[in-house]
Amino acid sequence: MTALSIVDLVYRWPRQQAACLDIPRFEIAAGEHVFLHGPSGGGKSTLLGLLGGVAVPERGSIALLGGDITRLAGHARDRFRADHIGFIFQQFNLLPWLSALDNVLLPCTFSTRRRQRAGDAHAAATRLLTHLDLAPASWHKPAAELSVGQQQRVAAARALIGRPEILIADEPTSALDAPRQQIFIDLLLAEATAAGAALLFVSHDERLAAHFSRKIALADINRAAAVEP
Amino acid sequence: MPSLFFSAALIAALALLPVAHAAKGHAHGEGRLDVAIGKEQIVLSLELPLDAAIGFERAPKNDKEKALLAAAAATLNDAAALFLPTPAASCTLHSVQIDMPQFDGGAHADIAANYTFRCANPAALKSIETTLFRSFKRLYRIEVQRVSPAGQGAARLSPKQSVLSW
């Protein structure tokens, strides 16, 4: 089974002539870890929005876990995202007024499925935080008081809780210095493997590709030349 | 403190009240109605400037004016159509007495009318509607004084507010 399968995808920004994305074919197998290289402004955010279901393409299909999400209604796409996808962004991933632990638990309040798959949600969260090397002393601190590195690890734990089948990480390491990037990617990959999740890791920094079994450039799969506005 | 401010304004307004307010004179177009609600009966005393009823305040000069005066008297006599107490009170007209002006040379002339209704169920009496404004187009206001076993009150009726309720 594929985790993600894009066929004939075309997306155009409103009031724009040229297409921003034109992807004939792109697939990620279940549990596969893929590095997607793309400079900023190359339609990357747009692609992630489409995968997350907050935007719909002009044509083509986006099958996630076998189902075409472009055919779902808005609220069903929101539901699907909550149930099956974990996101990690560049920075400011957390609600600053919640503790690290409560931030990790958030997906379980939005998705019954992830709460059930997490089992004892609280135990799952502390286990993930421990695995991601976050000291218990910082679990109950407001997220705003954590360092950037700590925040990114909390974000990873949140993306992983309840074992979603798909992880999407958008430049998750660009706010970190080089040694920490290394450590973060290692931890992320280990946890993704443990959870059996497919990982789409998007970055402009090709040096990070070394960690991944498959590396693809967005420019290679996207026929559209237009840049994001 | 807002309530103090309010009270201060209230007291100031009391001081500014015009003395003339209570001493009501005769005003064209403005009628007066005293409503006395007793245990079983309502007595209505109406004072209507002749001008409001027929458009002039002197002895009629010709047949047309005489006819106008007679028509006004007839309208005022038809009390059951003029005053409509709360239907549930089951009030019926008991007596009507109309005093047409004598034209004794004064500048003003009023029609005085007294109506008595008897009510089978006075407890249900909550309002009286009047059709005076429909019959007399020049009438624009009626100052009402009301007394009932429950207390006294004043009200102002107009073509837009032709129901007296308490």
Next chain:
Amino acid sequence: MRAVLILAVKSAWARRLTLSVTLCAIALASALLFAVERVRHDARQSFTQAVSGVDLVVGARSGGVQLMLHAVFHSGSATHNIRWESFEAIATHPAVDWAVPLVLGDSHRGFPVLGTPPDYFRHFQYSDQRPLAFAAGQAFADIFETVLGSAVAAELKLDVGDRIALTHGMAEAGPGHDDKPFTVVGVLAPTGTPVDRGVHVSLESISAIHLDWAGGAPLPGLAIPAEFVRKFDLQPKEITALLIGLKNRADVFRLQRHINSYRGEPLMAVMPGVALDELWQTLGMVEQTLLAMSALVVVIGLAGLLATMLAGLNERRRELAILRALGASPRDLFLMLTAEGLLITTLGVAFGLGLLAVGTFFFAPLLQAHFGIILQWRLFAPNEWLLLAAILATGLVASLIPGARAWRMSLADGLTPRN
């Protein structure tokens, strides 16, 4: 959706400092609005109760409202007195049940003195036919005896057996009647009407203290000691006003016409309930203006809420994007913002009502003492429910705007906010 609402509360708590300023503004504004409405309502109630037992007030011709205010509320002054013979002529009219003459004009430390026969305590009724009652002592039976209203006794800490001196006129430091002190023989139970502020003495007492006076000042070289006053005829020649109760209330118009056309001297009979309604008609504009101004203050408070929330929305753009990535729909975010606004409004109004209760507690005695307005401890009157609904509805409308903006923002931003 429940998750979103819980997050809304937590998020609001995180911004409690900013929001509490807005909340205070709403609380103060709604307290003001409710206070104005309550004073307006209760003023009418109190005034109506004060006059409810009197069918007619008779005095010299002046304004009906002035006469009623002077005779019942002892505010203002009378232009002329009426003759004793007129009182006797009216009191014997067959429709009259009781007639009580009043002489006003003196005071004791700012409290008005009422010269009246002891019948007054028997006949005067207030709020739904409740008679006056004595908290201590009894009615005066002799000259130089006085019965105090409850507020007079309480404020001046006087009791039966104490002695007081009256002052000529209403000024606290007017020329005195110190040479003829009065003994307190009775204290009335509280009524919530101007009676509470009255110092009641007999008509003869009033005559007695003015024997050696003329034209509002003591006669030079003449001083009649208190023990000699009984040698004089103390029957008053003139009275200030006359309160009348009727055997049949419906006869009021007949007697009113009779008195207004009385041939002995120009008199005027006023129906106090009617005069009060006329007073409210005159004050209607003032009331409406005050209410409108207070309503405007509430609107300004809610506009502040709107401004605070809209300003905060830009800072929370990232927060909304995070919730979106977690699976929140635009509708959830709309609900979250709207709920927050409504929460602040509701809490604000609740605090406002608390303020009103505290304010009532502290200021009600003042209002009662100075204006005879009794603020009621009670649940909402229908009008107040209406006000409450109006405030909440306005708050809802104000909250829908940031809600709608959050909705649109989340659609435009998707998962990555553009700032």
